[in-house]
Amino acid sequence: MFKKILIANRGEIALRVMRACRDIGIHTVAVHSTVDADSMHVRLADESVCIGGPLSKDSYLNVPSIITAATITNSDAIHPGVGFLSENAEFAEIVRDHNLVFIGPSPQHITDMGDKVKAKKIATKLGISVVPGSDGGVSSLSEAQSIARNIGYPILIKATSGGGGRGMKIVQNESELAEAIQMAKSEAEASFGNSEVYIEKYLSHPKHIEIQVIADNFGNVIHLGERDCSLQRRHQKIFEESPSPVITPDQRAELGKLAANSIKQLGYRGVGTIEFLYSDGHFYFIEMNTRLQVEHPITEQITGIDIVQEQIKIAADDKLSFSQQDVKFSGHAIECRINAEDPDTFSPSPGLVSSYHTPGGPGVRIDSHLYSGYKIPSYYDSLAAKLIIYEVNRKRCLARLKRALSEYVISGVKTIIPLHLRIIDNPEVISGQYDITTLERMTTA
Ligand code: MV4
Numbered sequence: 001m002f003k004k005i006l007i008a009n010r011g012e013i014a015l016r017v018m019r020a021c022r023d024i025g026i027h028t029v030a031v032h033s034t035v036d037a038d039s040m041h042v043r044l045a046d047e048s049v050c051i052g053g054p055l056s057k058d059s060y061l062n063v064p065s066i067i068t069a070a071t072i073t074n075s076d077a078i079h080p081g082v083g084f085l086s087e088n089a090e091f092a093e094i095v096r097d098h099n100l101v102f103i104g105p106s107p108q109h110i111t112d113m114g115d116k117v118k119a120k121k122i123a124t125k126l127g128i129s130v131v132p133g134s135d136g137g138v139s140s141l142s143e144a145q146s147i148a149r150n151i152g153y154p155i156l157i158k159a160t161s162g163g164g165g166r167g168m169k170i171v172q173n174e175s176e177l178a179e180a181i182q183m184a185k186s187e188a189e190a191s192f193g194n195s196e197v198y199i200e201k202y203l204s205h206p207k208h209i210e211i212q213v214i215a216d217n218f219g220n221v222i223h224l225g226e227r228d229c230s231l232q233r234r235h236q237k238i239f240e241e242s243p244s245p246v247i248t249p250d251q252r253a254e255l256g257k258l259a260a261n262s263i264k265q266l267g268y269r270g271v272g273t274i275e276f277l278y279s280d281g282h283f284y285f286i287e288m289n290t291r292l293q294v295e296h297p298i299t300e301q302i303t304g305i306d307i308v309q310e311q312i313k314i315a316a317d318d319k320l321s322f323s324q325q326d327v328k329f330s331g332h333a334i335e336c337r338i339n340a341e342d343p344d345t346f347s348p349s350p351g352l353v354s355s356y357h358t359p360g361g362p363g364v365r366i367d368s369h370l371y372s373g374y375k376i377p378s379y380y381d382s383l384a385a386k387l388i389i390y391e392v393n394r395k396r397c398l399a400r401l402k403r404a405l406s407e408y409v410i411s412g413v414k415t416i417i418p419l420h421l422r423i424i425d426n427p428e429v430i431s432g433q434y435d436i437t438t439l440e441r442m443t444t445a
Helices: 011-023 040-044 063-072 089-097 107-114 116-125 141-151 174-192 249-266 296-303 307-315 394-407 417-423 427-431 438-444
Strands: 004-007 027-033 047-052 077-079 155-159 169-171 197-201 207-215 221-233 236-242 270-279 282-289 332-339 355-357 364-368 383-391 409-411
Touching (some): 004 063, 011 027, 011 307, 011 364, 027 063, 047 063, 063 089, 077 307, 107 282, 116 282, 141 174, 141 197, 155 174, 169 174, 174 197, 207 249, 207 307, 221 438, 296 307, 296 332, 332 394, 332 417, 383 394, 394 417, 417 438
Parallel strands (some): 004 027, 027 047
Antiparallel strands (some): 207 221, 221 236, 236 332, 270 282, 355 409, 364 383
């Protein structure tokens, strides 16, 4: 097992990884930017190294600084957390080249899944349904026209190097196609340095359902069920739950088995998430994320498995200590992302947290780096806390969530707690029959 891990991240996720390390006796090294010197992840770590200025490119994305910090602190491994360098194959390779362990999958798996066209091809080969569309990148207008006529409008143009919804264009009919392809290509080139785009049938009211998988170096692969992440705004997840209120145990077992078998075929190791759109009773693969996800705690709550600990152990070449039959899904969990933003306009609300009081009691978990007197910097994302609620069933979970949200006091900055109180009063949310358009409709009215 590792003696010391450097955590190349900040905020709540850096704390989450540190807690997993400390629970299993691993020393931790925090890295931080100049504006993060007083942050909780620095205070909680055994050691810390300042790696650069406030801009992410100068610090949390500064590979030479991070590698140097790992070397001078005698770290064995680097955990990338989420975001930042967590899906950067080149970084994973550089880490390995410096005789450090990258806590994540192989650079090749990161590269393959980062190419969304390649990922779809791999999925198809493994027998997973994908959204109907082009077989690869589309190179000419006439090719796009014939594919679109075949699958029928509306269609969606996506960037091959995109993901997470960036650079997508909906096309309603053929008259809009030429211009949309041109725009999508130039946006893709500007954002990702790769202008390739592909086409899919546009599904208008799907749910976003993702399956958590975990694989060791010995061919043992397990799925940990699904998460319903349909409540998003501008491709930012806001509210996630597990199990999904619309998925049956049979569907879970079938999709989970398909996911786990595929991961085994791929020779993938570590934790991963396979994303599907769920529409009219069918699951369509869209992307795979090759990292830990922000919403992993809801899966931890209903399975009792510490996903971050398992991820670390697997990277250290341990065998998974449980099998699929050992995994029991019990109860219901919901995560609310508490962003420091105006709940109506969503403009960021950085600044001093003048007072802070957290809810408590049974089934309440808070993953947060906030403390009273902390100054939320303006340089990074606005995730301030994750409120994770567990109860024996969904109805009681929603009731407990309402109770916890109303206990939570975060003063000095605005947060989206009021939005969460509205979300749990929405009839579509209460019934479970919400989809990826629900939150957009709630926040544009
Ligand atoms: C789609 C889609 C409809 N049809 N693909 C957005 C994020 C990225 N992972 C894929 N996304 C979508 N792909 C087809 N063929 C709609 C979305 C989408 C979406 C998906 C999940 C959650 C929220 C969303 C919000 C808008 C669009």
